[in-house]
Amino acid sequence: MQAALGEEMSLSLQVAKELPFLRRYARALTGSQQTGDRYAAATLEAILEDRALIDTGITPKLALFKAFHSVWQTTGAPVNTDTSDDIEARAQKMLAGLTPNTREALLLRALEEFSYADIAQIIMVGEEEAQELVAIAYREMSKSVMGRIQIIEDEPLIALDIKSIVTDMGHEVTGIARTHKEAVALGARERPDLILADIHLADESSGVDAVIELLREYPDTPVIFITAYPERLLTGEKPEPAFLIPKPFDEEQVRSAVSQAMFFASTQTLHA
Numbered sequence: 001m002q003a004a005l006g007e008e009m010s011l012s013l014q015v016a017k018e019l020p021f022l023r024r025y026a027r028a029l030t031g032s033q034q035t036g037d038r039y040a041a042a043t044l045e046a047i048l049e050d051r052a053l054i055d056t057g058i059t060p061k062l063a064l065f066k067a068f069h070s071v072w073q074t075t076g077a078p079v080n081t082d083t084s085d086d087i088e089a090r091a092q093k094m095l096a097g098l099t100p101n102t103r104e105a106l107l108l109r110a111l112e113e114f115s116y117a118d119i120a121q122i123i124m125v126g127e128e129e130a131q132e133l134v135a136i137a138y139r140e141m142s143k144s145v146m147g148r149i150q151i152i153e154d155e156p157l158i159a160l161d162i163k164s165i166v167t168d169m170g171h172e173v174t175g176i177a178r179t180h181k182e183a184v185a186l187g188a189r190e191r192p193d194l195i196l197a198d199i200h201l202a203d204e205s206s207g208v209d210a211v212i213e214l215l216r217e218y219p220d221t222p223v224i225f226i227t228a229y230p231e232r233l234l235t236g237e238k239p240e241p242a243f244l245i246p247k248p249f250d251e252e253q254v255r256s257a258v259s260q261a262m263f264f265a266s267t268q269t270l271h272a
Helices: 002-030 033-049 060-074 086-096 102-110 116-123 127-141 156-168 180-189 207-217 251-264
Strands: 148-152 172-177 194-197 223-227 243-246
Touching: 002 033, 002 060, 002 102, 033 060, 060 102, 060 116, 102 116, 102 127, 102 251, 116 127, 148 156, 148 180, 148 207, 156 172, 156 251, 172 180, 180 207, 194 207, 194 251, 207 223, 223 251, 243 251
Parallel strands: 148 172, 148 194, 194 223, 223 243
Antiparallel strands: none
16 A cells, blocks of 8 residues: 555656646746646646556656546547637637647647657547648748847857747848847837747846846747746746747747747737
């Protein structure tokens, strides 16, 4: 009995360790911290009611995401357009027009770095279909509105890499800021449609503080944080970013997050 109890506690600890990643995925999937967290909580409640949802034959993270999708698909992956938030309503209407499972597959691949085999298991499709869903997602997301992007990053090579990625996607970069002061000044001169920001800047100032100040002026602007310290933003407390990329990153992650953020233009990043 003690052995069984120990296994139960060990599994609970492993699930808890992976929970921040599920919450990140759920928020990116729904475009809303509140809605994403609600689905993550519903997943935990479902697991408590039916422990068979956690397959001990696979990794805890894979099992947790598979359980999430059991809940997600059971509810029909609903698109809620009955909301008082007009911006979110528009985003959810756009979401309704996408091919089923494409956004899920893209996020699982680019944001959570699951293999195609894992994605197939999570969303219950074949591996070849999982690959095709990701390809379809990129094609459909590339049709989203192009915009003007502000980059807040103090490392020159990283900043230029990000700039290259987003300009290749067809977006315009308003400029690159290395400090809090530069970021605010740049935002005042050139209003961005999207902000890509690091946390720690050149003069020891805070990218988070710079973003907060910019959002006072442009409250509906989506934000993506690219940081080596994602745990400092995934605290479980409000506000949190809906889009978060850990360093080191790859091009696929940036392309996915930018497409997602521009597509929704409704992330509740730091102003929920």
